[in-house]
Amino acid sequence: MEDRGEDDDRAAPSVPGLHEAVFSAASVGLALIAADGRTVRDANPFLCNLLGYTPGSLAGAPVTKLFTDRTPVLTAGIRRWRRADGEGIDLRLTITPAARAEGEPDLVAVVEPVDADELVRAEQNRDAVIAAGLGEWRWEAAHGQVSLSRRAGEILGYPAGRSARWATMQTGFFPGDYQRIHQAVTAALARRAPWEFESRFVRGSDGVEIAISVRGQPIYGADGTLSGMVGIVRNVTQRIEAQRALREREQRLRVATSLAALGIFEWHLLDDAAIWENERMFEIFGRRQEEGGIGKGEFLNTILHPEDRVKVRRQITKALRQDGVLHVAGRIRHFETGAWRNIEMAGRFERDAPGQLPTRLIGVVADVTDRRQAQERQSLLIRELHHRVKNTLATVQAIVGSTARTATSIDSFYEAFVGRIKSLSHTHSVLTEDTWQTASLHGLLVNELMPYLGTDEAEGLGSRVSLDGPEVDLPSDIAVPIGMAIHELTTNAAKYGALSTRQGRISVSWSIMPGGEAGILHFAWRESDGPPVTAPSRQGFGSRLLQRVLTTQVQARVQSEYPSEGFRLVMQAPLPGRNAALNPLV
Structure with a gap:
């Protein structure tokens, strides 16, 4: 390299003999940075190629040229670098001081590509993990120690860090749940695969029962033996309770519709397809379940009594335009017996988003023939x-x-x-x-x-x-x-x-x-x-x-x-x- 003089900070230092050969032939990006962290003294060919520059062209370049955020002073970590074509690339930067012959320290920067998984686990993303309610944990097989992040400690009711042994924490699971979990994790480890489960757990700090979702990944040592596991834990109590409440409401609805002899259906407008939700729908129309439901076209043109078709079409159109509840009464021909039956139908048109056209009709049907008679x-x-x-x-x-x-x-x-x-x-x-x-x-x-x-x-x-x-x-x-x-x-x-x-x-x-x-x-x-x-x-x-x-x-x-x-x-x-x-x- 050309010597630019000792007094010029931008001049590249002489890399004599073996050191120069290692610098040039390294399969990792290397750069010599001025002591103040603002100027690139030299960059090896690997780094120049990585950033799309010709070898030697980065010598003397300001650091602000290399980063998308125009950082004036170089700092370590995963950073967003700017390539010669203007595109960004994520690279890991490690900085160490290196003493020059004259005693003035320069900085040696090691630049490496970053894979996607490592990028996601970067420090900048930990806030997002915490915001999602996720706590991180680690189990070490050698001594059964469990390490918890602060969020994981809050969820499980144990101090953060190396807070407890697994033998202590497993007592928080109910016996039946623990047996199920143990079998599932053992089977996953036999396949060397990740695992996950949901379970009840008695919080260690106050004895309150919560519901948790746990995911884990086994870690193996150089000899292939299991050295530990890492994963995340999440408090899903509110979701489980909401699901339980939803199931109870659905069960009450099923009981009510069964006692009221109501058929439940869902009609999708775009493809004119109907889903009949319960057996009563098939009983009312006299169809077998394997035959499925019928769409609007077949209902209006074939099943509905000819004298009722104009009235029913008008009511459907009115409900669509006014975004209201649909009430329809008419006569249908029973598929099995061919007899005319009186029905009443009620439903509401649903939209995927405000301002959009309705996409489906959810409703109920009642056979009122006996009542009419x-x-x-x-x-x-x-x-x-x-x-x-x-x-x-x-x-x-x-x-x-x-x-x-x-x-x-x-x-x-x-x-x-x-x-x-x-x-x-x-x-x-x-x-x-x-x-x-x-x-x-x-x-x-x-x-x-x-x-x-x-x-x-x-x-x-x-x-x-x-x-x-x-x-x-x-x-x-x-x-x-x-x-x-x-x-x-x-x-x-x-x-x-x-x-x-x-x-x-x-x-x-x-x-x-x-x-x-x-x-x-x-x-x-x-x-x-x-x-x-x-x-x-x-x-x-x-x-x-x-x-x-x-x-x-x-x-x-x-x-x-x-x-x-x-x-x-x-x-x-x-x-x-x-x-x-x-x-x-x-």
Whole structure:
């Protein structure tokens, strides 16, 4: 090298003989720096090539030329260097003083490349590690000593530094947890692989139970044996508690949706794909789980009832524009049965970020078919009740007026009126107790005839009364007027006909003939062995009921005859069909 003189600080020193050869041929960057740390006296070829300079071109360069942060004075550590092309490069700088022949010290700088792992572990990044809540630890296999960083000591409740032996610290783990951890770490070491676990831990300083996450890496000596382990520890108590609370909320939600029979779904708008979250969704739509859910297109165009599609599309569009909750009601075709089912759907559109378009809809579906049918049935029953009450009040009004007009005294009025009201009440009781709101024709006859036979009739009803006919349940529309007619027939027989003597007999027969909605009831009442019968001179209430009420309310054809051997009545009444909507068991 050229000698630039002793008085010039920028001049490169002479590196005689072997020292010069080592300096030039070194496979590591070397530089001679002026004593004040501001000027490069010389740099070897390796460093010049590393920084993109020609050999010898850095001699006399100011230090500020070499660093991106324009540092005027050289300092040790991992620094960001500036290459000749302006790009930055991370290099480790080590500085040591070197005595010159004249006694004035220069600085010798050793410059080495830095790998990524070493760069990440640099001192500048320790604050970030601490800010992330991570504590560092080290275990030495020779004597089982555990060393903790300050943050690790705070987490585990032990002093920082070489604070405790592993035999002491392991008592902070619950026995079941420690056994699991020991097995996992042993298996990882057998593979010479890193390991990690989460566990409960009793803090050493105050005995408080926390949750920790631990990661470790084995360290092996030159002979390949395990010399220790290093790793990090983190307090994850809040996360674990949050996860536990989330699981509890999800469990409560699952229980609630299960009890409420709600299906849960998630619909992704961009790819029109649906995720059905629980079994109830598949039950509502009648699909198998392996078939998966259906998207909006198939739902609107195939599954939803054609009459409901326009309304549902409009509600979806409205909820999208207003960023609100979606409420939809409609009919769907059940995949398995093909039947139409009523559903109600509620959900909310979610966005990945404020101001962006919605990306998914999260909601629930309920099958409300049974509820809708029950509501319709209830409305029908209420209308039926109003109709019956109105007819019953009209019947009572007619009973009062006609009984009063035909009664000869207060006692006769009372007797006739009370009997007719009791008969009306009984018929209504039978109707109310029956699920289908019907009354047995045989039961109505027995109820009216039995009281007139007296208590001394050893043979019972069959000794004087013959009842012959199939089991017939009279719908409520005709049960009340027919029940009143039977009451009047029985009352007249007890006063004037076959039941007024001990020898009189009554024969009642009925059958169902074809015709009408549910057939035609053919009913025949015949009396015999009673007092001689003559046609009445005037028509009383009973006769008017038999003729008018049966004709008007039952649409029956009634024929009465008065032969001397006994009264006869023949009635033909069409039976109305049952209204299935009135059956609460359906």
